[in-house]
Amino acid sequence: MIRTLLVDDELLVRSGLRMILEADPGIAVVGEGSDGEEAVRLAQELTPDVVLLDIRMPGTDGLAAAARLSALPQAPKTVLLTTFDLDEYVHGALRAGAVGFLLKDTPPRELINAVHTVNEGHAMLAPSVTKRMLERFAAPAPADSAAGRTEALRRLSVLSERERQVLVAVAEGKSNAEVGRALGMRETTVKAHVSRILAKLDMSNRVQAAILAHDAGWA
Amino acid sequence: MIRTLLVDDELLVRSGLRMILEADPGIAVVGEGSDGEEAVRLAQELTPDVVLLDIRMPGTDGLAAAARLSALPQAPKTVLLTTFDLDEYVHGALRAGAVGFLLKDTPPRELINAVHTVNEGHAMLAPSVTKRMLERFAAPAPADSAAGRTEALRRLSVLSERERQVLVAVAEGKSNAEVGRALGMRETTVKAHVSRILAKLDMSNRVQAAILAHDAGWA
DNA sequence: CGGCGCCTCGGCCCAGGGGCTGATCCCGGT
DNA sequence: ACCGGGATCAGCCCCTGGGCCGAGGCGCCG
Numbered sequence A, B: 001m002i003r004t005l006l007v008d009d010e011l012l013v014r015s016g017l018r019m020i021l022e023a024d025p026g027i028a029v030v031g032e033g034s035d036g037e038e039a040v041r042l043a044q045e046l047t048p049d050v051v052l053l054d055i056r057m058p059g060t061d062g063l064a065a066a067a068r069l070s071a072l073p074q075a076p077k078t079v080l081l082t083t084f085d086l087d088e089y090v091h092g093a094l095r096a097g098a099v100g101f102l103l104k105d106t107p108p109r110e111l112i113n114a115v116h117t118v119n120e121g122h123a124m125l126a127p128s129v130t131k132r133m134l135e136r137f138a139a140p141a142p143a144d145s146a147a148g149r150t151e152a153l154r155r156l157s158v159l160s161e162r163e164r165q166v167l168v169a170v171a172e173g174k175s176n177a178e179v180g181r182a183l184g185m186r187e188t189t190v191k192a193h194v195s196r197i198l199a200k201l202d203m204s205n206r207v208q209a210a211i212l213a214h215d216a217g218w219a
Numbered sequence C: 001c002g003g004c005g006c007c008t009c010g011g012c013c014c015a016g017g018g019g020c021t022g023a024t025c026c027c028g029g030t
Numbered sequence D: 001a002c003c004g005g006g007a008t009c010a011g012c013c014c015c016t017g018g019g020c021c022g023a024g025g026c027g028c029c030g
Helices: A011-022 A036-046 A062-069 A087-095 A108-119 A127-138 A147-156 A161-171 A176-183 A187-201 A206-215 B011-022 B036-046 B062-070 B087-095 B108-119 B127-138 B146-156 B161-171 B176-183 B187-201 B206-215
Strands: A002-007 A027-033 A050-054 A077-082 A100-103 B002-007 B027-033 B050-054 B077-082 B100-103
Touching: A002 A011, A002 A036, A002 A108, A011 A027, A011 A108, A027 A036, A027 A108, A036 A050, A036 A062, A050 A062, A050 A108, A062 A077, A062 A087, A077 A087, A077 A108, A087 A100, A087 A127, A087 B161, A087 B176, A100 A108, A108 B108, A147 A206, A161 A176, A161 A187, A161 A206, A161 B206, A176 A187, A187 A206, A206 B161, A206 B206, B002 B011, B002 B036, B002 B108, B011 B027, B011 B108, B027 B036, B027 B108, B036 B050, B036 B062, B050 B062, B050 B108, B062 B077, B062 B087, B077 B087, B077 B108, B087 B100, B087 B127, B100 B108, B146 B206, B161 B176, B161 B187, B161 B206, B176 B187, B187 B206
Parallel strands: A002 A027, A002 A050, A050 A077, A077 A100, B002 B027, B002 B050, B050 B077, B077 B100
Antiparallel strands: none
């Protein structure tokens, strides 16, 4: 029997979740709370296996509560619930030690599944989150700041000497006009260079290029 | 009914998996293959919902097969199975478009759970893999050139929490509209934040602020 | 209670950024 | 002699970025 704690500031939501979860014979809802403070207090009293935690709550919100939950002696598996699939939430949630991140439009069947899954030690993320996370995990060789530097240099190697000079100036925070003054060319020329730099690097704005140049040690 | 294809070079393993999966009324095993070539061929013929794929197989191995499966018009959800929890495998698997990665010591109940989970569009990773992946995804501290880093952090300390979030998104190269989408606010609000960030930092454009945030290890 | 700071948003304005076309010049390779 | 690519610039377009003003809500503190 998986002992579960529900925390959401809206009574109706808690009741709905309870209905869904208790339809499964393997799950028991052992408590309900309405804010982050209660979440921590109840988790200590009840030592649940799984805590379902809304992110947006008055006072101590779900993210703060999750961080404190994961610091408890018998830390429960924490699943965060939210209406909005925001990057900031996801990062915050995972950094806070959550093992689940679900949207509130998750079907009942999936919610039950999620409780079982996290209870077994797995993670359970909403599909959209999973997608972004897999992309990040699979794609890049993460920046070792030593290796990231050479990687940046490699990507920048397609640039010509003049383009390199322009990009350095851009990475110093100069406007196109200032770059022109610094390098002795018209602003229109600077813009032409920046355009080709972005095209070569497959980027959409100067900030990304500036960061890359910075990583390469150019500024 | 979830239509499933099993691929493993050992007959005994396939039979065992079939026994386990068909114990669930919602799962049907529609085919079996013994190597990567067969996996691709059968997937085209049968268009299964989920493919369970062993990594170590003679000829075309599971990773290569997974990559080709994910390129199919009606790509199945691919779950890779392996005895050894090697980072190299995990990266390869996820890069190949797999949505599941399980060890062969996974309990039967969990395997059934996994098939349902991936069929719903979620990911299903072995706990050990999940743990490493979450760490990397949540990874806040590159812990590198700490020299200018603390100085940057000092200068950025005047920013509020929300402003910090906005600046991070800006430093990732996002446009104001994209920042808004990522943080759940209107573009006008983003612009208000950026304006105040620049004023607080005494800077004239977002590139300078982005570089500073980058130095602080925020992006 | 009344401030004050933070967060939120709208509207307005205009400067800056970026794409596109097209042009000239120069240089090095064919 | 020709061609290709880099560098230079112009003019045009539209979208984005940033400043400014004003507004309302919320939470905290004296």
